[in-house]
Amino acid sequence: MTPPAPRGPLLEGFNLTKTFEARRRMGAPRARVHALDDVSLTVAYRETLGLVGESGCGKSTAGRTLLRLLEPDAGSIWFDGEDITHAVPRHMRALRKRLQIIFQDPYASLDPRMTVYETLAEVLRVHNVCPRREIPARVAELLDTVGLPPSAAGRYPHAFSGGQRQRIGIARSLSVAPDLIVADEAVSALDVSIQAQILELLARLREKRGLSYLFISHDLGVVRYFCQRAVVMYLGRIVESGPVAALFDAPLHPYTRMLRQASPVPDPVQARATVQVTGEVPSPLAPPPGCHFHPRCPLATAICRQERPAMRDAGGGRLVACHLYREEGKEGQASFS
Amino acid sequence: MPGDPVLSVQGLSVQFRIGGAWRAATRGIDFDLAPNETLALVGESGCGKSITCASILGLLGGEGARVEGSIRYRGREIVGMPESELEKIRGKEIAMIFQEPMTALNPVMPVGEQIAEAISVHLGCSRAEAKTRALGFMERVRIPAAPERYRDYPHQFSGGMRQRIVIAMAMACQPRILLADEPTTALDVTIQAQILAELRDLCANLEMSMVFITHSLGVVAAIADRVAVMYAGEIVEIAPVAELFAAPRHPYTQALLQAIPRVDRETVTLRAIPGQVPAIAEFGSGCRFAPRCPRASEACQAVPPELAARGGPEGHRVACLAPAPVRERAS
Amino acid sequence: MARYAILKLIYSVPTLLAVLTLVFVLTRVIPGDPALMILGDQASPQAIAALHVQLGLDRPVWMQYLHFLANVAHGDFGKSLVTGQSVVDLAASVLPSTLELTIASLVVGTVIGVPLGAWAAIHRNSMPDALVRAGSLLGLSLPAFVFGILLLIVFSVQLGWFPVISPTGRVSALENLRALALPALTLGILMAAYIARVTRSSMLQILGEDFIRTARAKGVPWRMVIRRHALRNAIIPVVTVVGLYLGVLIGNSVLTEMVFNRPGLGKLIVGALTQRDYPVLQGLMVLYTLLIIIANLLTDLAYGIFNPTVRLR
């Protein structure tokens, strides 16, 4: 599968910061979670960018902030050459025709009290996508595009299986003919055989409609298969990014390496090789100083405990935020040949 | 595998009452579990793997469920065993760990007490003794600062640590068999890798057998000695782990392996399996995979194929009328 | 915990202030001149003017408001227009009686309600469940005064087991208990109806939780699962509800005190209502507010004791 070459940025986030106030216990002082800490990323035209990391790393927050479903505390968001950080609600609603999202849990993301027809027709009506009398035809067309039978229109979400619901969610996003879709763990809740079907559908849409995706997932295998580039996040920060093959075959950041080693592979020999995976993600309420990863890093030195590593260009479209990059980069490459 | 099986399941069928009629969620499940062996039950959601697991501990009782067939633990029949007898086996001989460490622990009881509870129920020892033992197991599963954390509550631990506590609880009476129902599914991959290593280590050192339930073939590769692949309430293929991954014979197993996008190499095309898993009410009389199977013939629709060696080695059985030919393996 | 209690008290200041303001505003919008009401229609204009000065009614409203707040801060709610006694003294003399009734009812309601609810949940969809549900629904439908009258007719008038009218003045502890029994049963049984429902649904939910299955998988006998795991969790939401119900109890005590002719805040407020004794009404409302704030605080603290997940480390 060779998607068309990217040409220039479509959706960009610059230095995005977002904090949440943690829920307070009885009388406890308020605490803040840095869900996004100076995050910059770019999705190019017709590009599929993967965003990977473990739960709580801020990947979902990043996706929703870029769509302005959440408001960033600092930083800016540009879409198709326009700064949309402070776009007024009315303008933002119009922009949403071009920026869409599909969710992890397709059942939770559909209104349980609306039939598939109503769900789709509502979007078409609100955005005046087509003349009213053409709505039924347009709905039928959408269902066909995502591989659902016409009879699906009259049924409610609960009457469908997980994979079919995700198809409905995709149809809803497609109804406004978007340029970019944020897929937030869109295949994570599905069984592998269904997951493959949905990935197939998303790939077909990418080719036919020239869609761009921001593909958020914790599954490195899926990201490697489906994306061209990927960004790895840890505790609200980007640690590494680059083309998928290079990123996962020769990780530069020790965290990427750990993630890669821990990812299950359907191969008993590889799967039983001793893995060096230690520690747990610390509480985002009190992230470690310096490089957030240093308590779990086998290579950490004094500087890692004090200074936040800067993002450095590693060539070949790769970026890495690690103090040890110059010394360890080659060693890292060597360990995955 | 040497020795008599510690667990022998034969013709197991679990039925549920759905809309007034009894429907079989699983049919004709047969497998043995050897001492010190880890058997993985793998399959997609709704294939009956968790139900099979729960029926082994007799946790499915009640008006809505019915268990038929035979489950023998070291020669003793579990199906139909009175509750009071089952309580003596649960936790002591056969223990279980669950998918959600968050909800599997009692939120208002200190974790140490929850571990000690199993010990005092089964071994009838004093509070202090139970606590000492419980602490030992907390340390055994590498919970840092165990003595200080004995009286902490579940919400004060991370997801990975909670799962370690659940494991310590299951280990507390040194059971012969551990039933693990998707114990790593709710965890992040780096935690999953650690928990899998922990379980491998415990099984080896405590001479324990394990039935490991999962939907992930990657996890199977990391933990199992033998694998039983389930589809729509039946075992379709059972084989030693290396054999299954190297030379799968059932079309479903083959398709499943080709549907996984892999992180360790370039996947050019992903082969999706067309159609979807039938619901319990839609189970046919023949091979249940036939409607999605590229090799299905008319014969497949008629009778359910039996799990048999079908020309391969005795340890590798497959329930298919047209299995892939046995590959000559250059060993 | 102490820090939490103090914070909570600080947070209730706005509530108290809002109620005080409401009370002040309400007394100013009542039609009629309080001085006229006190002195009667025949009073001379001079006497009325003099009383105006005495009551502070000649000053601007905002000054009256500040004055009112200052008095309240000093614990001065004025004097009863009818008896001339200080409002604080009046309330203090009957408060113990109302508190006694409220606490006794709370105990009765909880002791009956929780076990019944748990029993029903354990035997879901069987006879005990149906009985408890029907009984509790009936209890919820009975106004407190109707139920009080019924008990009074049966046990005092017909059977003569308890006094028809509560004794006043100094009485022996036993006699006091006898007088307390029926009013406390009235409120307690009605409360039990409610508590049983809440316990039942809470228990049903808990019995479906994963950790119940874990406990069973450990081999813990069923009775122990119920006692050690299910009940201890199911009781948590019940604590909140019991706390909220304290307000209802305080409200319903007005009715019971009327029915059983028992001295208390309720009798006092009803008397003040019929005689339009505004200073007493004002004072009692502030007192009720205080009582409810304290009840809420106690509930929160009790909740913390039963639920370790909100407890501070």
Next chain:
Amino acid sequence: MPRPAGSAAGRLARKLWRIATANITIEAGIVLFLLVVAVAVFAPLIATHDPLDQDLFERLGTPSTEHWLGTDSFGRDIFSRIVFGARISLVIGLSAVLTAMVVGSFLGVLSGYLGGWVDQLVGQATNILLAFPSLILGLMVVAFLGPSMINLIAAIALATVPQFVRVARAPTVALRDRDYIQACRALGFSPLRTMLRHVLPNIWPEILVMATLWLATAIRVEASLAFIGLGVKPPTPTWGGMIREGFENILTSLWLAIFPSLAILVVVFALNLIGDGLRDALDPRLRKDE
């Protein structure tokens, strides 16, 4: 091409009908309650006497063929007074709860969906009101404003509003974070559309259950206020007021208090049956897949 399955209102009605007829508890409750409503509506036809007519020769009469339920201390016919009393109870209860439901649900959804200062303000006000049992709050308001019908309605509505705010707000907050409300925002739907078309339809079951149960409470509170002496002024017949009068003669003429008590019990019980049945029927934990 399948068409949308009827209008939303039609579907709602059908669903209500299906729920109502599926559950014997709800059915029994509805039948009982409709009976009371019918009695109130057709009171002049049903009553055997003028409820205000005094007959000083027939004071405190026991039940007889002339006066089915006896007469009170003014010789008025108790049966007829109960029949007319139903009007007061229902009018006050229904008006108060409907007002509270509309105002409360609106405020609840608004504050839950918008959050921020709106939520803070509504939340504070609600908490202050919630702290008071409805009886005490009603007592305060009526005590100062005087016991007119409008004041009674206002007092009970005021005491009930925070209940609806709470019941509408909590699920709205939960829904706001649910993906499909996020999806509405992502699809560029206006907040108003999202609230009316996607939030409200999903929380109405809870509001409906609340309305039924609080109607029961409102009727109870109205009777309690009347018993205390803060009801609609005599000689207008109210159930609470009748019990109050009956209570004065409790030792000699039991029935004076008993019959109006039964009337209250029947109405409140019927409403509780409906509310309880609805709650069970709508509880997602108990619901079978449709």
